[in-house]
Amino acid sequence: MTQGTSTRRGDRSRPRVGPLAAHPSPAPDLDVDALIDDPATRIIVCTGSGGVGKTTTSAALALRAAERGRSVVVLTIDPARRLAQSMGIEELDNTPRPVAGVEGPGGLDAMMLDMKRTFDEVVESQATPEKARQILENPFYIALSSSFAGTQEYMAMEKLGQIDAAARRDGTYDLIVVDTPPSRSALDFLDAPERLSSFLDGRFIRLMLAPARGPARLVTAGLGLVTGALIKILGAQVLTDLQTFVAALDTVFGGFRQRAQRTYALLQAEGTAFVVVAAPEPDALREAAYFVERLRGDRMPLAGLVVNRASPAAYDDLDADEAMAAAQRLRTRGDHELGAGLLRLHADRVRLVQREAGLRARFAAAHPDVPTTTVPALAGDVHDLDGLRRIGDLLGSAPATG
Amino acid sequence: MRRTDWSEVQLHVVTGKGGTGKSTVAASLALALAAEGRQVLLCEVEGRQGIARMFDVDPLPYAERRIATGLAGPGAGSTQGRPGTVHALHIDPEAALLEYLALYYKLGRAGRALDRFGVIEFATTIAPGVRDVLLTGKVYEAVQRNSRNKGAVQYDAVVLDAPPTGRITQFLNVSDELAGLAKVGPIRAQSDTMMTLFRSPRTAVHLVTVLEEMPVQETADGIAQLREAGLPVGAVVVNQVRPQDVAPDDLADALAGRLDRSRLGADLESAGIEVTDALLDGLVAEARDHAERRALEDAQRRLVADFDVPVVELPRLAGGVDLGGLYDLAATLDEQGLR
Numbered sequence: 001m002t003q004g005t006s007t008r009r010g011d012r013s014r015p016r017v018g019p020l021a022a023h024p025s026p027a028p029d030l031d032v033d034a035l036i037d038d039p040a041t042r043i044i045v046c047t048g049s050g051g052v053g054k055t056t057t058s059a060a061l062a063l064r065a066a067e068r069g070r071s072v073v074v075l076t077i078d079p080a081r082r083l084a085q086s087m088g089i090e091e092l093d094n095t096p097r098p099v100a101g102v103e104g105p106g107g108l109d110a111m112m113l114d115m116k117r118t119f120d121e122v123v124e125s126q127a128t129p130e131k132a133r134q135i136l137e138n139p140f141y142i143a144l145s146s147s148f149a150g151t152q153e154y155m156a157m158e159k160l161g162q163i164d165a166a167a168r169r170d171g172t173y174d175l176i177v178v179d180t181p182p183s184r185s186a187l188d189f190l191d192a193p194e195r196l197s198s199f200l201d202g203r204f205i206r207l208m209l210a211p212a213r214g215p216a217r218l219v220t221a222g223l224g225l226v227t228g229a230l231i232k233i234l235g236a237q238v239l240t241d242l243q244t245f246v247a248a249l250d251t252v253f254g255g256f257r258q259r260a261q262r263t264y265a266l267l268q269a270e271g272t273a274f275v276v277v278a279a280p281e282p283d284a285l286r287e288a289a290y291f292v293e294r295l296r297g298d299r300m301p302l303a304g305l306v307v308n309r310a311s312p313a314a315y316d317d318l319d320a321d322e323a324m325a326a327a328q329r330l331r332t333r334g335d336h337e338l339g340a341g342l343l344r345l346h347a348d349r350v351r352l353v354q355r356e357a358g359l360r361a362r363f364a365a366a367h368p369d370v371p372t373t374t375v376p377a378l379a380g381d382v383h384d385l386d387g388l389r390r391i392g393d394l395l396g397s398a399p400a401t402g
Numbered sequence: 403m404r405r406t407d408w409s410e411v412q413l414h415v416v417t418g419k420g421g422t423g424k425s426t427v428a429a430s431l432a433l434a435l436a437a438e439g440r441q442v443l444l445c446e447v448e449g450r451q452g453i454a455r456m457f458d459v460d461p462l463p464y465a466e467r468r469i470a471t472g473l474a475g476p477g478a479g480s481t482q483g484r485p486g487t488v489h490a491l492h493i494d495p496e497a498a499l500l501e502y503l504a505l506y507y508k509l510g511r512a513g514r515a516l517d518r519f520g521v522i523e524f525a526t527t528i529a530p531g532v533r534d535v536l537l538t539g540k541v542y543e544a545v546q547r548n549s550r551n552k553g554a555v556q557y558d559a560v561v562l563d564a565p566p567t568g569r570i571t572q573f574l575n576v577s578d579e580l581a582g583l584a585k586v587g588p589i590r591a592q593s594d595t596m597m598t599l600f601r602s603p604r605t606a607v608h609l610v611t612v613l614e615e616m617p618v619q620e621t622a623d624g625i626a627q628l629r630e631a632g633l634p635v636g637a638v639v640v641n642q643v644r645p646q647d648v649a650p651d652d653l654a655d656a657l658a659g660r661l662d663r664s665r666l667g668a669d670l671e672s673a674g675i676e677v678t679d680a681l682l683d684g685l686v687a688e689a690r691d692h693a694e695r696r697a698l699e700d701a702q703r704r705l706v707a708d709f710d711v712p713v714v715e716l717p718r719l720a721g722g723v724d725l726g727g728l729y730d731l732a733a734t735l736d737e738q739g740l741r
């Protein structure tokens with residue numbers, strides 16, 4: 001490891017030499033310490049499909065970076081309760097708070113995103129108090145701000161934009177680590193802002209706005225038909241709510257698209273690095289592959305792939321079939337429970353490890369230039385700073401492929 | 403573990419924390435239910451084509467497709483052993499809304515106008531609850547289907563690969579969800595009828611979990627929410643369970659680092675394996691890792707046992723889940739009475 005030295009980004013994909021070269025792998029090693037130590041790295045975004053360890057990885061990276069001297073803020077999304085408690089962020093006040101117990105020269109602040117509140121604040125900053133209140137109470141706004149697929153992603157970006165602006169202005173942080181929302185697909189994070197703004201620019205919304213803006217004749221027979229149908233299905237109140245909502249959109253979210261584009265540009269900027277997290281599972285690695293291709297297409301900087309929660313290596317001089325056959329022999333004979341049980345465990349573990357290695361190799365063959373590191377599964381959950389430190393150590397010094 | 407008779411259940415809803423195995427369990431359950439010539443419909447609502455992937459078929463359209471033969475019972479060849487059929491349906495909210503409008507409101511022209519003006523897209527993305535009502539509405543239709551609906555398959559059971567635990571109560575609680583939106587009108591009345599089915603013993607909401615802290619906690623929360631909403635909790639399906647064939651004493655010894663190496667050596671030798679120190683070290687280290695995890699799993703298993711809900715367990719398949727694996731899991735569900 002190139003501990004403490006800053007490495008230019010291009011150097012990170014240097015293949016590892018030394019003892020680990022005995023397990024050759026087509027993928028170069030992801031040098032996490034070089035990434036977090038490089039002062040040019042200003043934003044790290046951890047993405048990946050649901051449940052793979054994005055929140056854990058972002059918190060572990062942030063803590064490690066802080067303990068190695070950076071001034072770090074980590075924006076987490078829906079962390080597990082105990083992890084949030086141990087970082088002192090279970091209070092949702094939507095601003096970063098210092099994390100107690102961080103050792104070493106740097107500093108770490110953390111926050112947990114409050115999606116609805118972030119959205120409400122955008123509204124409040126754009127409208128008069130009277131108008132803001134109207135919007136905040138509208139059922140369509142409530143649905144948009146609390147359950148529209150993509151709002152959480154959009155608000156994570158909005159918050160990142162705010163923190164970044166403040167950090168540049170006040171010099172508070174030199175590294176921002178961003179977690180991304182639990183979604184099906186890592187791509188959601190990149191697509192959501194566009195989806196939201198194109199939704200707000202959608203045909204129907206423009207249509208509902210037309211009468212308010214233009215001459216009355218724009219209220220076509222077609223629209224009459226539409227509103228008639230809506231009233232029939234939903235009742236008249238709904239239509240009134242809808243009109244209030246749409247009118248509000250027009251005034252409040254005029255700058256929505258520009259805002260989204262600005263944040264998107266931030267993700268393309270020099271100094272941003274994406275870390276894609278995946279579990280050693282076909283679905284998660286497929287998502288990771290889509291994401292890697294997408295980043296390339298959008299010219300967004302990819303630092304590399306973290307394969308998290310890998311099965312720890314097994315004793316490798318007894319293969320699975322042999323162990324399984326031996327276990328069966330013992331079972332039929334009875335009275336050799338311990339040996340039979342451990343042989344069966346060994347067979348399972350070898351199969352798991354082989355399957356995961358196969359999946360990783362497949363990914364590496366398709367994406368030979370993506371630096372990769374593997375983090376083994378710890379026995380228990382990661383729910384305190386010590387756990388995060390262990391993950392950080394494994395990230396910083398794990399062999400490229402286990 | 404309490405065994406229950408599930409034979410009256412027509413709608414099996416499978417939920418659970420993301421990634422615990424909802425889709426896998428829903429598919430296995432559909433196979434297990436499709437025994438003895440029964441017709442079973444497996445529905446997905448999250449637009450992910452997970453069913454197509456699991457059964458290795460082309461992406462599914464918004465139409466019912468026959469995708470697999472059910473689990474063969476014992477005594478294959480007899481009527482009892484004759485397997486049934488699993489059909490699959492990928493429910494897409496926009497198509498469901500158009501179908502719904504045509505069916506219940508006779509909105510021919512207006513329905514098309516709605517689509518043209520982007521209302522369908524708007525309604526299915528944002529209008530609170532509308533999306534869920536459409537998805538559950540289609541499921542409801544499949545369950546309630548009767549012989550008057552000519553040409554359509556009548557199902558003995560419907561299995562829904564449902565949204566995760568965090569959203570399931572809201573998802574099924576359609577009339578509450580619509581309350582803020584549609585205070586009047588036929589959609590309101592329809593959602594009330596749907597609730598009658600969802601709250602009845604003809605429905606069972608199964609929760610999939612793995613033996614880890616967060617999923618188990620989420621399962622506990624989910625059960626409480628379902629009960630509060632009057633929705634029938636089915637079984638807890640504990641998925642991806644590690645092997646349990648090492649005796650408790652040996653596990654304790656493994657954990658404490660005092661496993662009896664000479665006994666292990668003797669066992670291995672009698673299995674015809676050449677015993678080396680490296681092999682013993684390797685197996686002892688693996689046993690210790692396993693014991694550590696088992697201790698955590700057992701603690702979670704005790705919590706699950708306290709839920710006062712029938713529990714079934716499915717093993718973690720070391721080689722991953724392929725189509726054959728789905729049938730293996732189906733057989734395991736069947737053995738434990740969940741069918």
Ligand SMILES: Nc1ncnc2c1ncn2[C@@H]1O[C@H](COP(=O)(O)OP(=O)(O)OP(=O)(O)O)[C@@H](O)[C@H]1O
Binds near residue numbers: 054055180375
């Ligand atoms: N290497 C690891 N070893 C053991 N447990 C881990 C490891 N990485 C993550 N976990 C645990 O896995 C669970 C899921 O991790 P985490 O919450 O970070 O995932 P996520 O990708 O953020 O999930 P979501 O998509 O739901 O936001 C947590 O309980 C965490 O403690």
Ligand SMILES: Nc1ncnc2c1ncn2[C@@H]1O[C@H](COP(=O)(O)OP(=O)(O)OP(=O)(O)O)[C@@H](O)[C@H]1O
Binds near residue numbers: 281
């Ligand atoms: N019993 C099992 N043994 C081994 N692997 C399993 C088992 N059950 C599920 N899996 C694997 O775990 C992964 C997640 O399973 P699945 O897709 O069924 O979960 P899900 O809850 O539907 O996920 P999502 O929340 O993303 O919809 C898949 O790769 C699946 O093959």
Ligand SMILES: [Mg+2]
Binds near residue numbers: 056079180
């Ligand atoms: Mg997370």
Ligand SMILES: [Mg+2]
Binds near residue numbers: 426
């Ligand atoms: Mg699924």
